[in-house]
Amino acid sequence: MRRLDEQEIRDIANGSAILGTGGGGDPYLGTLATLEAVTKHGAPQLMDPEELSDDSLVAFPFIVGAPVPGVEKFPFGNELAQALRTLEDQLGRKVDAVMSAEIGGANSMIPMSLAVRVGIPVVDGDLIGRAFPEIQLTTLTLHGIHASPFALADEHGNGVVLNVIDNFWAERIARAVAIEFGAVCVGVAYPISGKQVKVATLHRTVSFAGRIGKALREAKAAKKNPLDAVLAAADGVEVFRGKIIDVERRTQRGWAVGEAVIAGSDRFTNRVARVRFQNENLVLMVDGEVVASVPDLITILEADTGAAITTENLRYGFRVAVIGIACQPIWRTEAGLALAGPQHWGYEVKYVPIEQGAGAA
Amino acid sequence: MRRLDEQEIRDIANGSAILGTGGGGDPYLGTLATLEAVTKHGAPQLMDPEELSDDSLVAFPFIVGAPVPGVEKFPFGNELAQALRTLEDQLGRKVDAVMSAEIGGANSMIPMSLAVRVGIPVVDGDLIGRAFPEIQLTTLTLHGIHASPFALADEHGNGVVLNVIDNFWAERIARAVAIEFGAVCVGVAYPISGKQVKVATLHRTVSFAGRIGKALREAKAAKKNPLDAVLAAADGVEVFRGKIIDVERRTQRGWAVGEAVIAGSDRFTNRVARVRFQNENLVLMVDGEVVASVPDLITILEADTGAAITTENLRYGFRVAVIGIACQPIWRTEAGLALAGPQHWGYEVKYVPIEQGAGAA
Numbered sequence: 137m138r139r140l141d142e143q144e145i146r147d148i149a150n151g152s153a154i155l156g157t158g159g160g161g162d163p164y165l166g167t168l169a170t171l172e173a174v175t176k177h178g179a180p181q182l183m184d185p186e187e188l189s190d191d192s193l194v195a196f197p198f199i200v201g202a203p204v205p206g207v208e209k210f211p212f213g214n215e216l217a218q219a220l221r222t223l224e225d226q227l228g229r230k231v232d233a234v235m236s237a238e239i240g241g242a243n244s245m246i247p248m249s250l251a252v253r254v255g256i257p258v259v260d261g262d263l264i265g266r267a268f269p270e271i272q273l274t275t276l277t278l279h280g281i282h283a284s285p286f287a288l289a290d291e292h293g294n295g296v297v298l299n300v301i302d303n304f305w306a307e308r309i310a311r312a313v314a315i316e317f318g319a320v321c322v323g324v325a326y327p328i329s330g331k332q333v334k335v336a337t338l339h340r341t342v343s344f345a346g347r348i349g350k351a352l353r354e355a356k357a358a359k360k361n362p363l364d365a366v367l368a369a370a371d372g373v374e375v376f377r378g379k380i381i382d383v384e385r386r387t388q389r390g391w392a393v394g395e396a397v398i399a400g401s402d403r404f405t406n407r408v409a410r411v412r413f414q415n416e417n418l419v420l421m422v423d424g425e426v427v428a429s430v431p432d433l434i435t436i437l438e439a440d441t442g443a444a445i446t447t448e449n450l451r452y453g454f455r456v457a458v459i460g461i462a463c464q465p466i467w468r469t470e471a472g473l474a475l476a477g478p479q480h481w482g483y484e485v486k487y488v489p490i491e492q493g494a495g496a497a
Numbered sequence: 498m499r500r501l502d503e504q505e506i507r508d509i510a511n512g513s514a515i516l517g518t519g520g521g522g523d524p525y526l527g528t529l530a531t532l533e534a535v536t537k538h539g540a541p542q543l544m545d546p547e548e549l550s551d552d553s554l555v556a557f558p559f560i561v562g563a564p565v566p567g568v569e570k571f572p573f574g575n576e577l578a579q580a581l582r583t584l585e586d587q588l589g590r591k592v593d594a595v596m597s598a599e600i601g602g603a604n605s606m607i608p609m610s611l612a613v614r615v616g617i618p619v620v621d622g623d624l625i626g627r628a629f630p631e632i633q634l635t636t637l638t639l640h641g642i643h644a645s646p647f648a649l650a651d652e653h654g655n656g657v658v659l660n661v662i663d664n665f666w667a668e669r670i671a672r673a674v675a676i677e678f679g680a681v682c683v684g685v686a687y688p689i690s691g692k693q694v695k696v697a698t699l700h701r702t703v704s705f706a707g708r709i710g711k712a713l714r715e716a717k718a719a720k721k722n723p724l725d726a727v728l729a730a731a732d733g734v735e736v737f738r739g740k741i742i743d744v745e746r747r748t749q750r751g752w753a754v755g756e757a758v759i760a761g762s763d764r765f766t767n768r769v770a771r772v773r774f775q776n777e778n779l780v781l782m783v784d785g786e787v788v789a790s791v792p793d794l795i796t797i798l799e800a801d802t803g804a805a806i807t808t809e810n811l812r813y814g815f816r817v818a819v820i821g822i823a824c825q826p827i828w829r830t831e832a833g834l835a836l837a838g839p840q841h842w843g844y845e846v847k848y849v850p851i852e853q854g855a856g857a858a
Contacts, residue, residue: 222660294666299583299656309657312673 137187137257139179145170145248147349148342152244153444154352154366155345155461157433159416160240160267161199162446170245173213173252180248181257183233185339188330192232194259195223195327197250198243200271200288200310201320201390212322215289216250219324222287222295227327235259235333237274237326239341240267240416241446246322261339263326265464266433269391269415271310272303273476275466276326279336286310286325290317311390319390338464352442362442363457373490375420375428376409376458377402377439383450391415396436396450398458409458411436413447418481420458428460429478431467432490435459460490498548498618500540506531506609508710509703513605514805515713515727516706516822518794520777521601521628522560523807531606534574534613541609542618544594546700549691553593555620556584556688558611559604561632561649561671562681562751573683576650577611580685583648583656588688596620596694598635598687600702601628601777602807607683622700624687626825627794630752630776632671633664634837636827637687640697647671647686651678659686672751680751699825713803723803724818734851736781736789737770737819738763738800744811752776757797757811759819770819772797774808779842781819789821790839792828793851796820821851 140148146167153163174180188194197216224230234247239262251258263274271283283306286298296313300306306325314321328336348369355365367374378400385394391414400407400422410421417434420427428434436445439455466472468489474480477487501509507528514524535541549555558577585591595608600623612619624635632644644667647659657674661667667686675682689697709730716726728735739761746755754775761768765783773780778795781788789795797806800816827833829850835841838848 292666293662294670295660296670297658297660299658301654305653305655308677309655309674312677313670316669316673 137181137183140182140248141179142171142174144346145174145180147353148346149241149245149349150352150443151345151348151350152239153241153446154348154370154435154437155265155341155433156238156240156244156267156444156446157416157435158413158445158447159269160238160244161242162448163241163245163444166242166245169212170249173249177252180252182260182342183257185259185261185333185337188233188259188333190329190331192330193227193229193327194233194235194330194333195220195231195324196237196263197234197246197322197324198237199246199320200323201314212246212291213249213253215291215322216246216324217253218293218295219287219289219322220250220254222289222297223285223324223327226285226287226297231256231327233257233259235337236262236342238262238264238267239345243267244342244345258342259333260342261333261337262341263337265338265341267416268476271307271325274303274326275338276328276336277303277475278466278471281326281328281332281336283325285327286323288313288317288321288323290321315390319387355442363437363439366437366442367459370461372459372461374457375460376400376422377404378409378456380450380452380454380456383452385447385450392447394447398456411458414481415447417447419478419483420460426483426485426488427493428490429483429485429487430481431463431472431476433461433463435461460493462490498542498544501543501609502540503532503535505707506535506541508714509707510602510606510710511713511804512706512709513600514602514807515709515731515796515798516626516794517599517601517605517628517805517807518777518796519774519806519808520630521599521605522603523809524602524606524805527603527606530573531610534610538613541613543621543703544618546620546622546694546698549594549620549694551690551692553691554588554590554688555594555596555691555694556581556592556685557598557624558595558607558683558685559598560607560681561684562675573607573652574610574614576652576683577607577685578614579654579656580648580650580683581611581615583650583658584646584685584688587646587648587658592617592688594618594620596698597623597703599623599625599628600706602805604628605703605706619703620694621703622694622698623702624698626699626702628777629837632668632686635664635687636699637689637697638664638836639827639832642687642689642693642697644686646688647684649674649678649682649684651682676751680748716803724798724800727798727803728820731822733820733822735818736821737761737783738765739770739817741811741813741815741817744813746808746811753808755808759817772819775842776808778808780839780844781821787844787846787849788854789851790844790846790848791842792824792833792837794822794824796822821854823851
């Protein structure tokens with residue numbers, strides 16, 4: 137267990153934005169809100185999963201809904217605490233630690249913001265190793281563990297508790313509720329034991345995000361190429377580079393859905409890439425061929441600064457690099473691909489690991 | 498407190514269908530489901546509101562959603578019991594009696610069906626004195642009493658509990674959940690004390706429905722005019738008569754919304770009436786003039802049998818009588834009209850009590 141200082145929190149936010157593949161909420165606002173909570177309540181404690189006692193109770197706070205309107209709705213402080221209390225009331229006991237449901241801009245920060253407010257630690261890990269836009273897409277679903285009881289809260293003081301039969305129903309009902317709550321709200325779900333954390337979650341992904349953010353920061357300070365630093369720290373590969381020439385984006389059933397079109401430059405000159413997204417980037421096509429796809433990570437970075445661009449911040453004219461990072465191994469299993477592979481998102485393509493697809497590009 | 502026999506249950510169902518103004522769920526299926534439950538579990542006990550002890554706990558089970566798909570989904574037995582248990586868990590105590598949220602075909606039967614299953618009485622009364630398609634439209638809202646905690650359940654075993662800040666939010670979130678649950682589900686809400694039942698609900702409206710149903714049955718047996726019997730028992734007035742020449746109906750945000758067009762006959766020959774509905778009949782226009790409107794009751798009956806026709810059963814060619822019945826006095830207060838008057842439904846007309854509007858027709 138160690139206390140995180142402001143620089144580490146910023147590093148984690150910046151690294152999480154890169155692993156968040158364009159989603160997980162706005163990293164800038166998430167960071168501001170968390171630093172404000174830290175100033176008020178003290179520094180967050182980051183705890184290794186192995187430090188948890190087997191019978192401790194861990195829960196996962198996160199933002200539900202489309203990122204676009206969420207921008208105006210931060211910081212969610214009261215709602216998070218309310219949702220946690222509601223979950224505790226349901227379970228008849230206190231939650232001992234919180235953990236990130238996903239690694240993504242704001243959703244990596246939300247647990248810290250809540251943890252300092254209620255005085256419990258944050259566990260170093262998450263349920264995806266990236267961000268995904270649907271609640272059932274977690275390692276816990278692959279382990280047969282329920283998202284319910286699942287508490288939702290909005291900024292008006294409204295609360296809802298789901299006790300649903302599987303995690304697909306959790307997604308379906310939570311999204312409908314989030315839409316009514318103004319497109320975005322907070323949830324605290326997946327209450328599990330310390331023992332379950334040890335066997336069914338992804339460990340030390342928060343630290344991993346922090347190392348990526350740190351590499352980016354140090355490269356900038358040393359006037360080195362930030363993109364190279366990110367690729368080295370994240371074990372990623374550049375799969376496209378160019379200028380955004382079109383962005384189509386709409387809010388559809390509580391998601392920001394759309395496509396960015398990028399005209400190639402440098403070694404990609406005369407080629408055109410399309411990144412399709414649903415909150416997160418899902419598929420990269422170059423000249424009509426799928427080069428990278430979920431569950432691997434596809435992130436669009438500012439070419440000059442190496443900073444991640446969320447899907448809601450993609451704009452015409454941005455000069456960008458598209459990078460690919462191998463997903464966590466569990467997503468490449470048969471069950472992992474059945475849950476979150478390209479077919480789940482409506483792409484009738486065979487999943488090709490980024491290491492091979494990137495070579496093809 | 499008295500036990501209801503099968504004939505009384507049928508009378509209540511038929512009378513409720515008339516007071517249900519076309520909504521409240523299918524009376525035929527509601528009756529079948531209730532009689533099945535009665536056969537299995539015994540006769541329901543009907544209790545006068547004055548028999549309740551002040552500190553007893555009363556709750557209101559009902560169907561949420563559009564009536565059209567509900568037809569296939571009866572009888573809701575397990576869901577009702579599950580929703581009641583969920584509510585009891587939330588409150589930490591048992592519910593002592595149930596009561597109808599509204600007087601309408603199925604929603605008058607639902608409390609009996611649940612009551613016999615769990616062995617508690619039904620209180621003789623309701624929250625509207627008719628059926629309304631939105632959860633906040635009750636006398637309890639007018640008395641500042643919350644619908645929350647509010648338990649919803651579907652036939653798959655999914656459960657949701659709402660703890661929302663007001664009854665408009667209850668409607669909004671419950672409807673969104675019902676839509677995800679396949680357009681229709683059950684809810685148990687508005688937990689109140691016996692004391693609150695005494696001051697803030699409508700008393701003996703179940704008995705009133707029973708008297709209307711009985712009058713209809715006895716008129717048929719005596720080969721008398723059933724329509725006259727209904728009008729006498731319900732203190733209603735015939736406001737139109739004719740043949741349905743068009744029905745437009747669509748499911749919109751969990752409601753059956755539409756219009757029936759009726760070509761006049763008898764003393765209404767050469768006139769055309771339109772009945773607009775949203776689950777329930779809302780407005781009657783004759784030759785473009787509003788003749789009757791919410792909150793007064795507008796019911797379409799089969800001209801020859803006097804049986805109520807629900808909005809989902811309106812069909813081309815039916816020969817019908819449209820009757821109007823004065824609403825409960827609380828709906829004619831300033832607060833009642835602000836909550837459920839014509840403007841609430843998008844009609845920019847001044848409310849004219851049925852007694853005056855019917856005279857104008």
